[in-house]
Amino acid sequence: TAGDGILKAALASPDIKKIHVMTRRVTPRMEEGAASGKIQLTLHTNYLDYTAIREHIAEADAVYWAIGVSSIGMDEKTYGMIHVDFPMRFVEAWRSVSTKADISFHYISSSDISADSSAMWAREKVRAEESLFKIAQNSNLSVIAYRPDYIGPTQEGARLGQNVLYWFFAPVGAAVKATQIGQTMLEVTARGTEFDNGKKFGTRSIIRYSDAYEARKR
Numbered sequence: 001t002a003g004d005g006i007l008k009a010a011l012a013s014p015d016i017k018k019i020h021v022m023t024r025r026v027t028p029r030m031e032e033g034a035a036s037g038k039i040q041l042t043l044h045t046n047y048l049d050y051t052a053i054r055e056h057i058a059e060a061d062a063v064y065w066a067i068g069v070s071s072i073g074m075d076e077k078t079y080g081m082i083h084v085d086f087p088m089r090f091v092e093a094w095r096s097v098s099t100k101a102d103i104s105f106h107y108i109s110s111s112d113i114s115a116d117s118s119a120m121w122a123r124e125k126v127r128a129e130e131s132l133f134k135i136a137q138n139s140n141l142s143v144i145a146y147r148p149d150y151i152g153p154t155q156e157g158a159r160l161g162q163n164v165l166y167w168f169f170a171p172v173g174a175a176v177k178a179t180q181i182g183q184t185m186l187e188v189t190a191r192g193t194e195f196d197n198g199k200k201f202g203t204r205s206i207i208r209y210s211d212a213y214e215a216r217k218r
Contacts (some may be wrong), residue, residue, distance in 0.1 A: 001151050001153045001160075001178050002066045002068075002108050002148075002151050002153050002178050002181055003066030003178075004027065004029060004066050004153065004156075005023065005151075005153065005154050005177060005178020005179040005180070005181055005182050005205070006052050006066055006178065006179075006181060006182035006185060007019070007029055007030070007033070007182070007183025008029060008080045008154055008178075008179050008182065009179050009181075009183045009185075009186060010064070010182060010186065011029070011032075011036075011038060011039075011141050013031050013186055013217075015186070015190065015218075016033055016038070016186070017038075017159065018038065018040065018059075019033065019038055019039045019040070020039075020057070020059065020060060021033070021034075021040070021041050021042065022042050022044045022056075022057075023041070023042070023043065023044065024043070024044065024045050024055065026041065026043070028131045028156075029156075029172075039136050040056070042056055047082075047086040047089065047090070048081075048085060048086065048089050050089065050090060050093035051093075054093065054097050055097075056154070057090075057093065057094050057098075058097040058098055058099070059111070060098070060103065060217070061100060061102075061103060061104075061189070062103065062104045062106065062185075062189045063090070063094065063103075063104070063105050063106065064068065064106045064182070064185050065087050065090070065105065065106060065107050065108065066108055067082065067086055067087070068082065068083060068108065069082055069083075071116050071119075071120060071121035073082075074121075076120045076124070079120065079121060079124055080124045082120075082125070083119075083125060083128050084124060084127055084128045084131060087105075087107060087128065087132060088128075088131055088132065088135065091105055091132060091135055091136070091143075091199050092135070094141075095135075095139065095140075095141055096117075098140070100140065101140055102140055102142070102192065102193060103140055103141050103142075104141070104142045104143070104144060104188075104189060105132065105136070105141060105142070105143045105144070106143075106144050106146065106147050106188070106189070107128065107129070107132055107143060107144070107145050107146065107180065108145075108148070109125050109128065109129055109145045109146060109147050109200075110122070110125050110147060110148070111147045111148060111202060111203065112149075113125045113126050113147070114126060115130075117186075128149075129143075129145050129200075131166060132145075133145075133197060133198040136197045136198075137197065139195070141197070142193070142195065142196065142197040143197055143198065143216060144185075144188055144195060144197075144199050144200075144201070145198075145199070145200045146181055146184070146185070146200075146201050146206060147200055147201065147202045147203075148176045148181060148203050148206055149169060149174040149175055149176065149202075149203045150165055150166060150169045150174060150175040150176070150178060150201070151177075151181070152165075152166035152170070152176065152177045153166075153174055153178055154177075154178055154179060155170060173203060173204055173207075174203060174209075175203070176203050176206050178206060179210075180207060180210035181206055181210075183210040183213040183214065184201060184205075184206045184209040184210045184213065185208070185210055187209045187210070187211055187213035187216070188201075188209060190213075190216075
């Protein structure tokens with residue numbers, strides 16, 4: 001859900017010249033972007049090993065990470081591997097090949113999380129944030145965390161139930177569109193070092209910076 005919205009925002013941005021999409025499966029939006037020449041598509045299945053794509057990731061100025069799964073029916077070890085180990089291994093590989101002065105990693109976390117939560121997924125999201133922030137300390141890398149409440153899908157990918165939930169939560173400021181997350185990531189990236197490593201954006205901040213992005217484009 002989030003990844004499709006982020007990609008849609010990036011494809012629509014005139015500031016983005018090239019998008020590297022690393023994915024296990026190809027979507028219609030990816031195919032459309034690849035056909036236009038804006039997307040370089042790379043099929044990748046082992047998210048613990050990035051040796052085969054080192055030259056691709058070396059080119060990146062910013063990475064928008066949207067890999068994740070629901071915790072329903074998921075054991076803690078597997079959930080932690082996907083949400084903590086996958087991005088950590090990527091960041092380690094990226095830092096080892098990047099020669100750019102400033103790079104940024106944008107991680108989709110979640111609202112209502114804490115290290116002492118009774119919910120496994122909430123503890124693991126905190127562990128992911130803290131691990132990523134720590135590895136970026138005193139380096140050319142900054143890690144930004146996005147903590148949305150409910151994420152509404154793109155129009156093209158929406159199901160009826162998802163739309164209902166979005167319009168239920170949106171009036172009380174507890175929902176954000178996936179494209180708004182993408183626009184906020186683009187806005188934060190454009191502002192460079194204005195945001196320090198470890199910065200966190202909640203739903204209201206995501207909406208505010210998405211609005212700022214749209215205003216700047218006008």
